[in-house]
Amino acid sequence: MKYVDEYRDPKLIAALAHEIERTVDPARRYRIMEVCGGHTHAIYRYGLADILPKNIEFVHGPGCPVCVLPTGRVDDGLTIAEQPNVILACFGDMMRVPGTKGTPLEYKARGTDIRMVYSPLDALRLAKENPQKHVCFFAIGFETTAPSTALTILHAKAGNVRNFSVFCNHVVVVPPMRAIVDAPEMQIDAFIGPGHVSAVIGSKPYEFIAAEYGKPVVISGFEPLDLMESVLMVLRQLAAGEAKVENQYRRIVTADGNSAALRAMQETMELRPHFEWRGLGSIPYSALGIKPAYAAWDAEVQFEVPGVRVTDPRAAQCGDVLKGALKPPQCKLFGKQCTPETPVGALMVSSEGACAAHYRYAHA
Amino acid sequence: MCLAIPAKIVEFPESDKAVAVAEVGGVRRRVNVDLLRDTELAVGDWVLLHVGFAMSRISEEQAQEQMEILLMLGESEPALDEVRGYTFAES
Numbered sequence: 001m002k003y004v005d006e007y008r009d010p011k012l013i014a015a016l017a018h019e020i021e022r023t024v025d026p027a028r029r030y031r032i033m034e035v036c037g038g039h040t041h042a043i044y045r046y047g048l049a050d051i052l053p054k055n056i057e058f059v060h061g062p063g064c065p066v067c068v069l070p071t072g073r074v075d076d077g078l079t080i081a082e083q084p085n086v087i088l089a090c091f092g093d094m095m096r097v098p099g100t101k102g103t104p105l106e107y108k109a110r111g112t113d114i115r116m117v118y119s120p121l122d123a124l125r126l127a128k129e130n131p132q133k134h135v136c137f138f139a140i141g142f143e144t145t146a147p148s149t150a151l152t153i154l155h156a157k158a159g160n161v162r163n164f165s166v167f168c169n170h171v172v173v174v175p176p177m178r179a180i181v182d183a184p185e186m187q188i189d190a191f192i193g194p195g196h197v198s199a200v201i202g203s204k205p206y207e208f209i210a211a212e213y214g215k216p217v218v219i220s221g222f223e224p225l226d227l228m229e230s231v232l233m234v235l236r237q238l239a240a241g242e243a244k245v246e247n248q249y250r251r252i253v254t255a256d257g258n259s260a261a262l263r264a265m266q267e268t269m270e271l272r273p274h275f276e277w278r279g280l281g282s283i284p285y286s287a288l289g290i291k292p293a294y295a296a297w298d299a300e301v302q303f304e305v306p307g308v309r310v311t312d313p314r315a316a317q318c319g320d321v322l323k324g325a326l327k328p329p330q331c332k333l334f335g336k337q338c339t340p341e342t343p344v345g346a347l348m349v350s351s352e353g354a355c356a357a358h359y360r361y362a363h364a
Numbered sequence: 365m366c367l368a369i370p371a372k373i374v375e376f377p378e379s380d381k382a383v384a385v386a387e388v389g390g391v392r393r394r395v396n397v398d399l400l401r402d403t404e405l406a407v408g409d410w411v412l413l414h415v416g417f418a419m420s421r422i423s424e425e426q427a428q429e430q431m432e433i434l435l436m437l438g439e440s441e442p443a444l445d446e447v448r449g450y451t452f453a454e455s
Contacts, residue, residue: 037366038366041437042433042436042437045436045437045438046436064366065366091415093366117449118415118416118446118447118449118450119415119416119417119449119450119452120415120416121396121416121450121452122416122449122450122451122452124452125451125452141366141415144366144368144414144419145366145414145415147399147417147419148396148399148414148415148416148417151396151398151399151417196366196368196412196414196419196420199412199419199420200419222430222433223429223433251422251423251426252412252420252422252426258399258400258402258419258420259402260398260399260400260401260402261399261419264399350366351437351438351439352366
């Protein structure tokens with residue numbers, strides 16, 4: 001496994017760190033947003049902020065699906081779960097996300113039929129095994145998981161499974177990036193683009209950020225060396241006054257992405273005109289709903305969903321942390337009321353949330 | 365849920381190749397490979413799994429690298445738990 005050994009080579013890390021130091025302009029500050037929650041976790045785990053020059057700041061982006069889901073949508077899903085004869089199926093990450101009256105796990109403890117699944121197809125299987133019940137799958141995630149939900153809907157149609165629906169909360173990664181560059185207070189110099197989302201959508205959808213906004217985007221892998229190299233690629237573009245989309249993660253990501261995955265999404269899903277994001281507010285065309293042709297499997301058609309808007313707990317500043325305006329420990333609740341054991345906000349729930357990562361690796 | 369889990373294809377139990385048996389860390393489960401239908405997938409190939417679906421074909425070296433990343437991030441056990449938890453194709 002020579003390839004891996006090379007990646008573990010501290011000399012290569014040192015050489016890249018040296019090259020980064022040669023490339024930075026000490027007179028300016030750099031704010032680089034890593035969009036993907038997996039990158040946030042990796043940056044904390046590897047302590048990359050400590051290796052890099054002090055004037056380079058990682059701003060943690062909105063790429064953590066449970067973190068960006070607003071409380072109102074959690075409440076809507078739990079309302080569906082409380083309907084008679086319903087089983088709500090959700091991913092493990094969702095189980096600990098607080099709604100207004102508790103987490104899905106707490107609802108389950110009080111007797112609501114909520115099951116944890118690892119795949120949307122497991123939810124479909126539950127429906128087949130429980131023909132007298134209705135199984136609703138609480139779908140969350142960016143373009144890495146949306147194709148799986150899409151294919152599951154196609155399976156439900158092919159098998160004529162009528163006691164199954166999807167509460168669709170899938171979001172897409174590019175519109176929040178536009179919202180962030182549009183927000184004048186954000187002052188992001190460049191983006192580290194997500195790795196596995198880009199394996200699905202390809203590198204082309206980011207081109208407008210470089211072309212229209214003049215911000216470099218470098219799609220990155222998850223190894224320390226990947227992230228270091230991506231930072232160097234960003235710095236070189238900035239030093240040359242360039243802005244383009246570069247693909248550091250070529251071993252996984254192509255320009256066009258996974259066409260079968262994109263086709264499955266296009267067949268079953270469409271962009272919603274608006275969707276509420278925690279911290280970022282309503283962003284146009286930023287989330288996927290189910291197409292009318294598949295309304296029989298759309299929980300928002302099959303159930304009365306209240307569509308509530310709930311403001312976050314006043315003391316919790318999840319929104320500001322999600323936007324990168326605050327660092328996790330600057331939130332008043334961080335490490336006090338809000339910890340990974342007793343999360344008040346969703347950013348403390350998922351290992352990809354900036355607060356959970358900061359608590360785990362940087363909190364003394 | 366966001367874990368990208370490397371697994372090796374060990375069998376195509378059905379003729380249409382939409383389903384494969386994949387193995388990771390000694391755990392074998394049926395997974396859906398329909399999203400790689402444009403790829404010539406064969407027994408012995410490695411893939412990255414997301415929530416039960418193979419999304420990318422990768423090399424053995426990349427599989428090893430991804431496993432090390434999961435190990436570094438403390439996510440290798442959750443990844444194996446996830447694969448153990450795929451039950452959809454067992455019925």
